Amino acid sequence: xxxxxxxxxxxxxxxxxxxxxxAELLAQQWLAGSPARRAVMVATAQPWDAExxxxxxxxQQDRAERLPAMETLEEPLHLPEAILGLSTPETxxxxxxxxxxxxxxxxxxxxxxxxAAAPETGALLALLPELLxxxxxxxxxxxxxxxxxxxPMGEEVRLYVDLLGRLNQQVAAVCERVTFxxxxxxxxxxxxx
Numbered sequence: 001x002x003x004x005x006x007x008x009x010x011x012x013x014x015x016x017x018x019x020x021x022x023a024e025l026l027a028q029q030w031l032a033g034s035p036a037r038r039a040v041m042v043a044t045a046q047p048w049d050a051e052x053x054x055x056x057x058x059x060q061q062d063r064a065e066r067l068p069a070m071e072t073l074e075e076p077l078h079l080p081e082a083i084l085g086l087s088t089p090e091t092x093x094x095x096x097x098x099x100x101x102x103x104x105x106x107x108x109x110x111x112x113x114x115x116a117a118a119p120e121t122g123a124l125l126a127l128l129p130e131l132l133x134x135x136x137x138x139x140x141x142x143x144x145x146x147x148x149x150x151x152p153m154g155e156e157v158r159l160y161v162d163l164l165g166r167l168n169q170q171v172a173a174v175c176e177r178v179t180f181x182x183x184x185x186x187x188x189x190x191x192x193x
Contacts, residue, residue: 007191008132010172012145013181019142020059022181023094024067026140030092031069039070039092042083044101046076070094076104080124080131087135098128098143098171102164106156125163129170143168145180 009026013019027039041063047053063070075082079101086093095101105121132139147165152158172178177191 007176018184
């Protein structure tokens with residue numbers, strides 16, 4: 001990467017822990033560093049129902065108010081390719097979030113139960129850390145840490161928790177920095193400040 005201070009960072013935490021806000025803060029700092037820089041949010045949410053549509057609209061409005069210079073790309077499925085396609089030394093790519101991306105891979109619109117165990121899901125999950133290692137610019141990825149509670153009762157939910165846990169571990173391995181968010185406070189798990 002062009003700037004040794006520019007790294008790939010994984011931000012983990014529970015719901016409403018401040019993960020997205022932390023990613024936006026990093027984007028704001030990145031943009032302030034040079035007028036030649038750009039930041040692109042790769043949003044993975046899909047508007048499956050009215051509540052989710054309202055949630056997405058609120059996120060878009062909040063982000064536009066807090067960080068109007070950040071561009072947005074909606075990409076619910078082809079995330080590895082989107083990251084690699086956007087990555088340049090002058091572009092910060094922010095992914096929000098891996099949790100929803102995995103949900104999209106496992107539960108497509110037709111809700112095909114065979115999709116969760118489909119080989120292409122595993123291949124896509126393995127492709128993400130591989131392509132992250134090839135990025136030429138900074139990348140910030142947001143993901144939920146959902147493995148701190150009780151073991152889920154349903155087979156599909158256990159599979160989801162297992163896959164997300166493995167994905168988070170693989171992404172953390174290729175990121176120079178990993179941050180855990182709790183109550184809006186960042187805790188460094190890997191890398192410096």
